[in-house]
Amino acid sequence: MIDHLKLTTKQPLSPSVQLMTDANQVEFISIAHPNAQACFTLHGAHLIHFQPTGKAPIIWLSKTAVFDNNKAIRGGVPICWPWFGAPAAELGNGLPSHGFARNTQWQLGDISEDESAVTISFKLVDTPATQALWPHSFELTLTATIGDSVQLSLTTKNTGNESLTYLAALHTYLNISAPEKTSVAGLGPTYVDSLDNKCMKNGAEKLSIAGPIDSLYIEPTDKVTLMDSGYDRELAIQSSGHDTIVTWTPWVEGARGMADMPDDGYQTMLCLEAAITGTAVEVAPGQTHILSTSIT
């Protein structure tokens, strides 16, 4: 799924982890472990590939995604933080949708590995540039465990002297065989339909994918299951620290409108996003809050 990026090794970092670059010297952290292949960009600490050994890829990446260390990457798991969607009005105009974490260069943290998995972390701390966008001191850590399954934990630490509040999403693009072969269970009874004036609606027990979807499921169950008869698999998505599972597919017109998604891209992806979209989480000085999701 990432062969087209033609990455070359720059530096081995551990037995299974390498720093790699593309033709434009954009940096990638590539993982080749006996149990899985995975890849992150330092731009956004963005997981762009995850494939357990012998199985179909679990994470979807747009074939036309742009890797320029500037634009947000289409596909993978963008980290939406410290807001989701449009920023709060009091922050001012011209701020990026879904926050700045996905558009910022992160630092590589610790790497450890054993026979079952690689654990790797990435860090982002406030700078004058982030303070200009969002006036808070913070340390944001993404810790990922890559093995038979993937777990992503996003820890927000308030390193300032005043409380901060945040919204977020681990905006997971899942690879599906085809929309008509895919359904989702466990999303919970009610959702806010962003495509219909944010109307509150009753959800079906099983969501079928037959058109554009942009829904906030505000009472998700502990385990959301993606059933895919084409890949003959069920993926269990278990999250914590969230209040919402966002379900999104742009469908035909939406995909056509995006330069960084092929016109038929919607046929092989579905976003199920562990998110905080309701009441912003308050983090007191010195305290932390964790948003996490795992896909098994």
Ligand SMILES: O=P(O)(O)OC[C@H]1O[C@H](O)[C@H](O)[C@@H](O)[C@@H]1O
């Ligand atoms: O195009 P992006 O800024 O990456 O956003 C992609 C999508 O993200 C979420 O799923 C939102 O609920 C959608 O409304 C949005 O279209």
